[in-house]
Amino acid sequence: MTRAKSESGREMPGPDQADLASRDDDSARESPRRRAGPQLKKGPWTPAEDAILEAYVKKHGVQNWNVVQKDTGLLRCGKSCRLRWANHLRPDLKKGTFTKEEENLIIKLHSKMGNKWARMAARLPGRTDNEIKNYWNTRIKKCQRTSTPIYPAEICLQASNEEQHESTDFSFSEKLANDLLHGNGLYDPSSTWGDFIDDQEALSYAPQLPDVSLSNLPGLYFESKNYGFMDQVNQAEILKESEISFPWLNAAING
DNA sequence: AATGTTCGCAACCGCGTGTCT
DNA sequence: AAGACACGCGGTTGCGAACAT
Known part of the structure; x- marks a missing residue:
């Protein structure tokens, strides 16, 4: 693809546009205690969020993704963090079009x-x-x-x-x-x-x-x-x- | 230039499965 | 054994850019 895109691949929505998740992933199985957590954000990742996640994983490795949210203060569910890391931040990723x-x-x-x-x-x-x-x-x-x-x-x-x-x-x-x-x-x-x-x-x-x-x-x-x-x-x-x-x-x- | 359509991608969602307590 | 939880997978959707009219 030749289109130039932002780091996350999309235009960044403003804070007012950024969709706040009404629930975490797998919410149906969440305990009441977990549901009481902070409102989590959805939608495109910002460079700042990427930097936080990247730094955390580099320091602590990949263990429990739900802990990432708690430790970093990121308003992203563990599932979102895992996906972002796996699809965009992993250092071994090959970017660009398929050969x-x-x-x-x-x-x-x-x-x-x-x-x-x-x-x-x-x-x-x-x-x-x-x-x-x-x-x-x-x-x-x-x-x-x-x-x-x-x-x-x-x-x-x-x-x-x-x-x-x-x-x-x-x-x-x-x-x-x-x-x-x-x-x-x-x-x-x-x-x-x-x-x-x-x-x-x-x-x-x-x-x-x-x-x-x-x-x-x-x-x-x-x-x-x-x-x-x-x-x-x-x-x-x-x-x-x-x-x-x-x-x-x-x-x-x-x- | 304006508008409509298509394309390509990132991210979300739901579900199955494995692990832990 | 059963429930809670986390992870990973595959399907789907939303949206901006590119292209066509």
């Missing part, structure tokens, strides 16, 4: 893991789950707009080839289940379910797939509100192809 290599790796990892942003971030040093998630959401919109596949064929192929040589901690069935449950109708219309899983370990994982709650699949998959470009034609196409690839799935759907 081509990083983009390819994200696509590859997403093809294996689905929306497991934190796990993906662990494979991309200096990058945060939030960054990756934002990148992916932007990519989805872009691909949707330009009618291009989310997973370029060559990267999928590369990923599948690599996977044949390395053990992965994320099985295909996990990924598929995750995608199904999240309604990710993301596929390259020119390649198909069949293409995607054909030569991969997918077939060997296929017997595990019934772990997914089958009774929920059709509705979850096709009525997703997240990605609306699964039109009627595509649905029919996928159903048809899934009949070939996953006879058990169709039996479950029809039954």
Whole structure:
């Protein structure tokens, strides 16, 4: 992104605009004693707040985030402090746009893991789950707009080839289940379910797939509100192809 | 120049899980 | 064993900047 932004990425609201949180995070589980604390602030962080948090973490390390608020006097909940530190203040953060290599790796990892942003971030040093998630959401919109596949064929192929040589901690069935449950109708219309899983370990994982709650699949998959470009034609196409690839799935759907 | 729309990001929210008492 | 608490994750929203008309 080329836009110049303030340190926190936004214009700083004046004190009158700064939204005061009416409650802390996880307030439903708070004890009455904790609820009686100071009114906490919400919204963009100011450079002064950043400096306080940074200094505190450098001195004391990362232990209990809720103590940070008490010790520093920051009007921020622990959750907000953790997020700010993890996404912006950590010294090992890599700033700036993703490189081509990083983009390819994200696509590859997403093809294996689905929306497991934190796990993906662990494979991309200096990058945060939030960054990756934002990148992916932007990519989805872009691909949707330009009618291009989310997973370029060559990267999928590369990923599948690599996977044949390395053990992965994320099985295909996990990924598929995750995608199904999240309604990710993301596929390259020119390649198909069949293409995607054909030569991969997918077939060997296929017997595990019934772990997914089958009774929920059709509705979850096709009525997703997240990605609306699964039109009627595509649905029919996928159903048809899934009949070939996953006879058990169709039996479950029809039954 | 003014207005409307799109884009990209930071931050919030709700929930699940692990740990402690 | 049960409740309280803290942490982390994934989804969503709000908003300013950039771009288009």
